[in-house]
Amino acid sequence: ExxxxxxxxxxxxxxxxxxxxxxxxxxSVSSYLAWFQQKPGQAPxxxxxxASNRAAGIPARFSxxxxxxxxxxxxxxxxxxxxxxxxxxxxxxxxxxxxxxxKVEIK
Amino acid sequence: xxxxxxxxxxxxxxxxxxxxxxxxxxxxxxxxxMSWVRQAPGKGLEWVSSFTGTGDNTNYADSVKGRFTISRxxxxxxxxxxxxxxxxxxxxVYYCAKAISGTYFESWGQGTLVTxxx
Numbered sequence: 574e575x576x577x578x579x580x581x582x583x584x585x586x587x588x589x590x591x592x593x594x595x596x597x598x599x600x601s602v603s604s605y606l607a608w609f610q611q612k613p614g615q616a617p618x619x620x621x622x623x624a625s626n627r628a629a630g631i632p633a634r635f636s637x638x639x640x641x642x643x644x645x646x647x648x649x650x651x652x653x654x655x656x657x658x659x660x661x662x663x664x665x666x667x668x669x670x671x672x673x674x675x676k677v678e679i680k
Numbered sequence: 681x682x683x684x685x686x687x688x689x690x691x692x693x694x695x696x697x698x699x700x701x702x703x704x705x706x707x708x709x710x711x712x713x714m715s716w717v718r719q720a721p722g723k724g725l726e727w728v729s730s731f732t733g734t735g736d737n738t739n740y741a742d743s744v745k746g747r748f749t750i751s752r753x754x755x756x757x758x759x760x761x762x763x764x765x766x767x768x769x770x771x772x773v774y775y776c777a778k779a780i781s782g783t784y785f786e787s788w789g790q791g792t793l794v795t796x797x798x
Contacts, residue, residue, distance in 0.1 A: 607784045607785075609725075609785070611725075616775055616788035616789065616790060616791060617717075617725065617775075617785070617788055618788075619784060619785060619786050619787075622780065622781065622784040622786075623781070623784075628786065660724065660725055662725070662727075662784075662785070664781070664782065664783035664784060667739050668727060668739070668741050668742065669727040669730070669783055670727065671724055671725040671726065671727065672724075673724050674724050674725075
């Protein structure tokens with residue numbers, strides 16, 4: 574089973590600041606990595622798939638990069654609606670796994 | 681517009697059974713891989729089971745293998761999850777999800793809560 578480790582666990586930032594979230598895989602997942610956003614009481618929303626492709630309707634301030642074992646989700650300038658929990662997920666092999674999440678909170 | 685509506689969640693005793701349903705609309709259901717993902721209260725996301733592609737290939741997390749069965753009825757645009765021998769650790773909100781590229785969860789339902797407790 575591939576373990577995805579996200580860091581930091583919590584990121585305290587102000588609106589307008591940039592955010593950099595990390596996801597590290599215990600073994601290579603090639604580019605088969607996705608990022609999700611989840612707000613309290615809501616279902617997750619797909620942001621990025623195949624490491625760097627934005628899903629439909631996702632604003633350009635969200636970008637993904639990386640391959641192999643190290644991946645990054647970057648939010649260029651935080652909007653108030655971006656404060657949420659973010660998860661990474663791989664689809665390299667079975668079982669599919671998620672990272673433990675990074676909470677982006679308002680400073 | 682893609683819509684996924686889960687139902688069937690309930691309070692059930694340990695060892696009991698439950699069947700979850702997910703009614704899909706707004707897309708050609710039979711053409712997409714579908715999955716179940718769960719989230720225990722206050723915890724992260726856990727993949728449970730998937731139909732990969734449009735055929736009969738299925739996969740399960742080790743934590744549910746042999747106890748849960750995923751199925752689909754393309755004539756009813758509905759995905760199911762039969763859950764047997766339920767345990768306290770199965771307590772979670774269960775989401776169904778439409779997949780792209782087979783196993784990226786593009787669209788999600790609102791979830792249905794399963795509570796396993798005596």
